[in-house]
Amino acid sequence: MLLQSPRINRRGLLKLGAAAGVATAMGPSAFAQGAFPSRNFNVVIATGQGGGAETTARAQVQVLREYLGVDFEFEFHPGAGGQVGYELYTHRRDRDGYNVMYSNMHPEIITFAVQNTNYDLPGDVTHFAKSNGSPIVIYVGADSPLQTIEDLVELGQSRTVTMATSRLPHPGSIGVLALGEATGVDFNLIPFGGGNPTSMAAITGETDAAVLTAGVALSLGDQVRVLGHFRNMPSLAGQMTAPLINDVFGTDIPELELSSGWAVHTEIWENMPEFREVFKGAIRRSFDDPKLRESFEAVNYPWETVEFGDFEECQQIVQDTIALARRYADLLRSG
Amino acid sequence: MADQFGIISGLFVHSLSFWWVMIPAILLGTIVGAVPGFSAANVIIILLPLTLTVDVEVALVFMMALYCASQLGNGIPAILVNIPGTGGAAATTLDGYPMSQKGEGPRALVYCFMASIVGGLIGTTFVLAALPILSRVGFYMHSVEMVVVMLFGITLIAVIAAQDLLKGLLAGLLGLLIGAIGTDHIFSTPRATFGFLELYSGVPLVPALIGLFAISEVFLLIERGSIVKDEFRSKVMSTSFGDTLRLMKESASQWVLTVWTALIGVVIGIVPGAGASIAAFVAYQQARTFSKHPEKFGTGVPEGVTAPEAANNGVTSGTLVPLMAIGVPGGSTAAVMMVVLQYHGVTLGPRLFIDRPELAYGVFTAMFIAYLFMIPLLFPLARYMSRVTLFPAFFLAPLILSFTLLGSFVPRAYMFDIGLALAFGVLGFIARKTGYHVTAILIGIILGPLLEQYLMRALRISRGDLGILFSSNLGNALWVFLIITLMIPLVRAVIRNRRKETASDAG
Numbered sequence: 001m002l003l004q005s006p007r008i009n010r011r012g013l014l015k016l017g018a019a020a021g022v023a024t025a026m027g028p029s030a031f032a033q034g035a036f037p038s039r040n041f042n043v044v045i046a047t048g049q050g051g052g053a054e055t056t057a058r059a060q061v062q063v064l065r066e067y068l069g070v071d072f073e074f075e076f077h078p079g080a081g082g083q084v085g086y087e088l089y090t091h092r093r094d095r096d097g098y099n100v101m102y103s104n105m106h107p108e109i110i111t112f113a114v115q116n117t118n119y120d121l122p123g124d125v126t127h128f129a130k131s132n133g134s135p136i137v138i139y140v141g142a143d144s145p146l147q148t149i150e151d152l153v154e155l156g157q158s159r160t161v162t163m164a165t166s167r168l169p170h171p172g173s174i175g176v177l178a179l180g181e182a183t184g185v186d187f188n189l190i191p192f193g194g195g196n197p198t199s200m201a202a203i204t205g206e207t208d209a210a211v212l213t214a215g216v217a218l219s220l221g222d223q224v225r226v227l228g229h230f231r232n233m234p235s236l237a238g239q240m241t242a243p244l245i246n247d248v249f250g251t252d253i254p255e256l257e258l259s260s261g262w263a264v265h266t267e268i269w270e271n272m273p274e275f276r277e278v279f280k281g282a283i284r285r286s287f288d289d290p291k292l293r294e295s296f297e298a299v300n301y302p303w304e305t306v307e308f309g310d311f312e313e314c315q316q317i318v319q320d321t322i323a324l325a326r327r328y329a330d331l332l333r334s335g
Numbered sequence: 336m337a338d339q340f341g342i343i344s345g346l347f348v349h350s351l352s353f354w355w356v357m358i359p360a361i362l363l364g365t366i367v368g369a370v371p372g373f374s375a376a377n378v379i380i381i382l383l384p385l386t387l388t389v390d391v392e393v394a395l396v397f398m399m400a401l402y403c404a405s406q407l408g409n410g411i412p413a414i415l416v417n418i419p420g421t422g423g424a425a426a427t428t429l430d431g432y433p434m435s436q437k438g439e440g441p442r443a444l445v446y447c448f449m450a451s452i453v454g455g456l457i458g459t460t461f462v463l464a465a466l467p468i469l470s471r472v473g474f475y476m477h478s479v480e481m482v483v484v485m486l487f488g489i490t491l492i493a494v495i496a497a498q499d500l501l502k503g504l505l506a507g508l509l510g511l512l513i514g515a516i517g518t519d520h521i522f523s524t525p526r527a528t529f530g531f532l533e534l535y536s537g538v539p540l541v542p543a544l545i546g547l548f549a550i551s552e553v554f555l556l557i558e559r560g561s562i563v564k565d566e567f568r569s570k571v572m573s574t575s576f577g578d579t580l581r582l583m584k585e586s587a588s589q590w591v592l593t594v595w596t597a598l599i600g601v602v603i604g605i606v607p608g609a610g611a612s613i614a615a616f617v618a619y620q621q622a623r624t625f626s627k628h629p630e631k632f633g634t635g636v637p638e639g640v641t642a643p644e645a646a647n648n649g650v651t652s653g654t655l656v657p658l659m660a661i662g663v664p665g666g667s668t669a670a671v672m673m674v675v676l677q678y679h680g681v682t683l684g685p686r687l688f689i690d691r692p693e694l695a696y697g698v699f700t701a702m703f704i705a706y707l708f709m710i711p712l713l714f715p716l717a718r719y720m721s722r723v724t725l726f727p728a729f730f731l732a733p734l735i736l737s738f739t740l741l742g743s744f745v746p747r748a749y750m751f752d753i754g755l756a757l758a759f760g761v762l763g764f765i766a767r768k769t770g771y772h773v774t775a776i777l778i779g780i781i782l783g784p785l786l787e788q789y790l791m792r793a794l795r796i797s798r799g800d801l802g803i804l805f806s807s808n809l810g811n812a813l814w815v816f817l818i819i820t821l822m823i824p825l826v827r828a829v830i831r832n833r834r835k836e837t838a839s840d841a842g
């Protein structure tokens with residue numbers, strides 16, 4: 001039962017070991033295919049292991065490694081809403097085109113906008129390719145009595161509503177603050193320090209609701225109920241029946257999502273054309289490859305939220321997000 | 336129901352056929368567990384290319400066996416050389432190491448293995464049998480309840496301080512202060528980081544653990560020459576396999592304590608973000624409170640080894656409950672396992688019990704069988720492992736120092752962490768030479784940030800109203816139990832004094 005169709009058995013394992021030994025003996029030069037890239041890429045991720053960034057980054061490199069002929073090594077530096085990862089990448093990783101970042105763009109840009117940091121966006125780090133964008137949604141646990149977003153706002157007319165969020169510098173927090181501002185509801189944002197504990201808070205009823213991405217909420221299946229979302233994404237219409245919050249309340253809250261994507265030292269982006277051509281080119285091509293879809297679906301990630309965004313779109317995201325975060329900076333700093 | 340029993344029974348038998356995966360995974364897990372800084376999570380990451388290549392069931396069995404064995408392995412250096420493999424084994428040093436110093440290393444190891452294996456088996460069986468009920472535990476253990484659970488662990492500082500109240504409390508306070516370094520849990524504002532980026536996420540546990548325990552122990556070892564006192568050396572050398580069998584029987588007599596503390600481990604393991612450290616400290620505190628001879632704890636009593644080891648192995652199955660029941664990983668190892676299995680096209684969560692029950696239940700049967708395999712694999716090694724304590728310092732000291740400094744570097748790959756470990760080493764050495772308890776410092780470092788996190792979250796929910804701490808029935812029950820736990824030693828002392836007075840009056 002457990003071993004119906006083993007791809008590797010005892011003998012297979014020995015063969016694999018022997019092959020690995022031979023491959024090691026041949027050295028990396030045996031696989032080098034031209035001037036750039038000639039060695040593995042190092043990917044810095046500013047969040048912890050097991051999070052959404054790791055999942056989507058690994059799904060993407062499954063295809064990229066075939067195009068580029070080299071592998072990807074990951075390092076994780078969570079802390080202070082992404083500040084640790086960005087500072088480390090900016091100041092302690094060689095600017096050689098082999099050190100790249102995979103970033104949860106929106107929350108990390110918000111951190112830059114509201115905290116005192118020793119790096120500049122886009123002065124030090126340039127976001128150049130978006131790989132997916134998941135709308136921000138408000139959801140509750142399956143056992144919650146709240147059925148609709150109107151129920152939530154109605155509850156907020158009678159008492160403070162507790163809302164779990166991953167962290168205060170997060171597009172979800174901004175969305176909830178904006179909704180509170182528009183409807184007069186007193187939302188109490190509780191940062192739970194990551195997507196998993198945030199979802200747990202909603203599922204177990206520790207908070208009235210939670211705000212996070214559609215990707216996370218949908219991956220939890222019938223454990224949660226999505227009440228509303230902050231960005232229309234037609235490709236998700238089949239999976240997400242909850243309404244757009246602006247449509248329900250006639251509000252004008254900016255579209256909110258959490259995008260992930262690739263970034264690199266600005267110096268490299270500006271002065272190393274082969275990086276732009278080869279690396280960014282490989283990312284662009286991967287979106288036309290059916291293997292990318294297979295790779296995302298293999299990890300149960302909603303393919304509908306996977307979308308390529310080019311350099312210009314990334315720059316727009318950086319500018320818009322910084323402007324939005326600074327508008328709510330006082331609330332995000334003081335709660 | 337009958338189908339489920341059929342599947343589970345079949346899986347137990349089938350899991351045995353994975354011996355060729357389990358045996359190397361157990362041996363590897365025991366080794367990585369015994370080396371501070373290495374853990375099941377980072378070894379699974381290192382071996383990611385391998386686990387992604389093999390069949391999903393093989394990867395699953397490998398990870399489970401590695402995880403369980405590493406949890407057991409943590410206790411070995413804690414007992415033999417006073418160096419816990421992780422925070423989860425820190426409480427084991429309190430009695431395990433004094434046993435080794437008295438030449439009872441083999442005995443302590445057998446108690447450790449027995450508690451770990453039986454604790455793991457009990458935890459796995461309990462979770463397998465009661466998963467639907469246990470999955471609801473997370474629905475009641477919120478921030479308020481976790482504040483009280485943290486206080487159970489932190490009261491161990493007071494227990495340690497009982498030997499020297501002022502020094503014990505000062506050491507605990509220092510630990511809490513060190514634990515407060517880093518960004519705060521609500522606004523991510525850096526505190527006392529002195530501009531060091533490496534401290535933004537708080538003082539990393541592994542370098543602190545290595546410094547306080549391993550490096551300071553090396554300094555002391557150089558002074559003493561060896562771990563075991565000369566008069567006890569023959570005792571270690573003369574331990575036979577027959578003695579191991581006798582000790583296995585002897586340690587099995589502590590089954591009540593093992594069951595009780597393993598269940599503590601399961602329940603604490605279920606709460607995401609808690610884990611083996613808090614479970615082991617709470618278990619040790621409980622074992623001491625309800626012991627017939629609490630005053631002997633800390634001098635080398637087997638119960639002081641059994642309780643934390645059963646608890647931290649109970650955590651291994653508990654931590655999988657939220658992952659299997661809700662699809663949310665309860666700890667770092669569970670998160671890494673989730674990523675690996677995702678790449679095999681398997682999404683852990685409640686749907687798995689319907690879609691692929693053989694895999695969902697296979698997680699626990701693999702765990703169970705892995706613990707069974709540890710019996711023939713590890714018990715015969717106990718007497719050989721304990722001979723490490725006979726090595727002279729000029730062999731042992733450089734070996735420990737090099738391994739542990741490497742271990743302090745591994746989790747985050749910062750050179751800064753090696754310096755931090757050395758700084759904690761000096762602090763630990765000074766503390767030990769001046770009679771301050773390093774475990775009290777470590778409890779503060781481990782539990783302080785967790786307590787603060789849960790407390791700040793609870794107070795944020797109530798907007799600063801302290802009344803929230805007494806707002807839930809379960810929380811209030813835990814408060815009462817905490818007070819009873821704290822009162823028991825005082826009541827016992829009063830009764831003991833009265834008996835003495837009565838006896839002296841009668842005399």
